Amino acid sequence: MRGALRGVSELSLVPRARYRRNLPLHVVGLALLFLVPGMLLATLVEWVSATSHGERPLLTAALITAGVGAVLFSWFRPPDDVRPSDVFPVVVWTWLSCSLLGGLPYVLDADVFGWAQWDSALFESISGFTASGSTVLTDIDSHGRGMLLWRQLTQWYGGMGMVVLAVSVLPLLGVGGQELMRAEAPGPDSDRLAPRISGTAKRLWLLYAGLTAAVAVALFAIPGVGLYDAVAHALTAAGTGGFSPHGDSIGHFTSLAAELVMAAGMIAGAMSFSLHYRALRGDWRAYRRASDQMLFLKILLAATATITLLLWLRQGASFGLSLRDAFFNVVTLATSGGFHNIRPGGLGDFAAWTPPAQVILGVLMLIGGGAGSTSGGMKVFRAQISAAHALRTVRLARRPRSVVPVKLGGAVIPEHVVGRVLGFGTLYIMTFGVGSLIVASLGAEPVTAVSGVISALSNMGPALGEAGPSSDFTVFARPARLVLAAFMVVGRLEITAVFLGAAVILRHLQGRR
Template sequence: MHSKIILKVFGLLLMVYSISLVPPIVVAAYFQDGAFYDFISVLIGVLLTGLIIWYPVRNHSRELKIRDGFIIVVMFWTVLGLAGALPFFLAQEVPLSLTDSIFESFSGLTTTGATVIIGLDELPHSILWYRQQLQWMGGMGIIVLAVAILPMLGIGGMQLYRAETPGPIKDSKIAPRISETAKALWFIYLGLTVACAISYWFAGMSWFDAFSHSFSTVAIGGFSTHDASIGYFNSVDIEMVAIFFMFLSGINFALHFTAFRSLSGYSYFYDPEFKAYAGLLVGASIIAILYLYLQSVYPTWEEAIRYGLFQTVSLATTTGYANADFSEWPGFLPVMLILMSFIGGCAGSTAGGMKVIRFVLLFKQGMREIIGLLHPNAIMPVKLSGKSIPEKVMTAVWGFFSVYVFTFAILMLTIMALGVDQVTAFSAIAAMMNNLGPGLGEVAANFQGMSDPVKWVLTFAMLLGRLEIFTLLVLFTAAFWRK
């Protein structure tokens, strides 16, 4: 490991992040909401910290190694989550403790969307904008942004890209150079955000709410500027816009790029992960709609379709928006929707969960094992779109699933030992590791009632989910630190 190059990149990334505090400062000045100097002080503090770290090693040049990439990514997300808590902690209009401020910051950056704030409608506009912007930055990943705009990272940027981006296909590139790939992803991301904001505005939102919700919709974060979430607007048009862009944001952004470049949508329908993703959403939506109507939760088909479709897409894509209190729905439906978040969206999207491609490969592997019982000597490779999947990939998928389940169980037992009941513990850890947000039981509305030790465990679970477990856990292995 090369400490000087790590410090150099880390300092640069902090300075890049400090620039993101300019928009909340502008919003605070425009609305005169009292948080102007809080954001100014945080911007200066983060910028100076990054400058102090970077300046002594500014002339050091060396290629990043894989271990360097892991350290930078984990260190940056951790420090960024702590620095991101400062505006919440300093603002007098937001009476949050240090623990709650850190929880809210990590929830935003990891696009989890769980909140400890009650009374969003009364908060300063700049704080509301800042919460939404945190999710937007965390959606595509500020490190991917840095790789796009900091050419001085050179080829070493690939190590950051591999360590930070989600999914089992991290080495796939849509452009020859990794910086070009990062730029392409961010242009698509920005384009979807603007289109989403304009659509929300046409559907009836104010410009402030439209851009704020476009940030958390395209990032699949779920933060809102209102306590009642999307339900505050009570608008079918707004809900349809949200469904459309939640669905798009759960798709691999490389597919969006391919479709845009070719001006054709055929690339979507040739992709097995997209077909599985769309099929799962359609199937789960039909089940939810039928159950809500047949159980007389809603008296008309129109209402059953409206609420069943919205909540299914919101939770299955790990967004976490609400137009109804799904935790109060009867029977198996709330649990089914929480379980859908374990699958999540496609690899290469802004969604959380284990990713659809892993679910597809696990299913195919399970079928292969069953058929293998009948034909023990047969050689049956797992295939996707007619191509054999290397056994190394299958082993990695099984390894991820095993570690995911084991980590989930440990964290759930931990917060149960801290006094949380079984239903709340299960849904809370699921919501954190899948970067979903809402849960069941005591965390159906928000996480304000959880104790501080529980909130620290949940914050750790958010980071695990955002970095897909291995990126963080690899730092706790003895092999990582051996020379």
């Protein structure tokens, strides 16, 4: 009787479903705590800056974030085991919470957005954490250095992923850690770099920090680039983000060297970090073995060559200028970097390029970078598998009884992987179609609407049409901006995680497991 009562008591006090719901809150708390050092660093920079606009908003935001994070982390204890269905709400809640509290400095500072423009603050924050780079901030150079550094830092945090960061210090998550990482950035590149998943996460973050430092040093070595600018741009180059503390982005430096360094940083960020790790361990051939990464580089070369010719022949620019601007903008769009190099006498405004060149840019935006990287888009391996499947379909149409496997780099791809890729592609197209319709219905011109949605889904930054690099996302109506912000999260979490996270959260709300 007593035992039975104890059982009843345990069941009522700690029901299994409620216990599972602790996991997202626990991870959210930890992720928020990670934001605090960044906010404090930005506060410090604002404080010491000669053109300080006041550090109080940043400091207040840091204190609130620390408080909320500490309460969530310590109050809600996670379960011992993690089921596949548990990880998706964790990822969705983590990204939403970080975006909400990450936008606090913007609303607390009336010079930036203030409470009246909470939606713009949320947009800017989501654009930062998803490493998109689309902005609704006007007259960027006039804001405080600390605030702008925080803006850059949001992209740095988001580039590698908040959940990866959380997993690196959450040994208690055990097996579920890998599932979480996959949910945040799914793909074939789930290689373990260390026996423990937390070790893998730590190595990824170390690599990321190392790449950032390398870009910062290289930029600082260029005459005319100060320490603040070098660090600020390095933070967003490695994360293929696209934010810049200057309104004219990389064009501010009018330096070919700066463009090349940024391009190198973006390309490195858009390639698999596991491969970088192996290369650092001496296995340089790892790059050649990864067919999707090699194809990504070939795509960059082919697109650069084609657009150079188009600009040279159709727009009457010199060959050198065409090559320079074609290369930088191809890299920035294919890696979902989102920087631009508009400068006097240049061709940096790709929204004004000849239409065929813009079509190529649109395709690059859709495809994105390599798997296991910080870039957005569909990813090259998915494009490869989709193309291989389309060819297989043509063969099957001719010989209906034949068995034709899908191959990638000589290896046969299992059917369930092909199925997932095709399912992802279908969801991507549907999301893109619905999003374009909604944004166009909210008053955006079709090219701007369609490219804006592609840009948001691919975490790109600038779009085509009226939302090109010489403009910003204020061309969209305020409701449309919120829609685009939602699509940025959908794109950053590669669609599947958001759909499943929403489904699981809905089930929880309905009281079902």
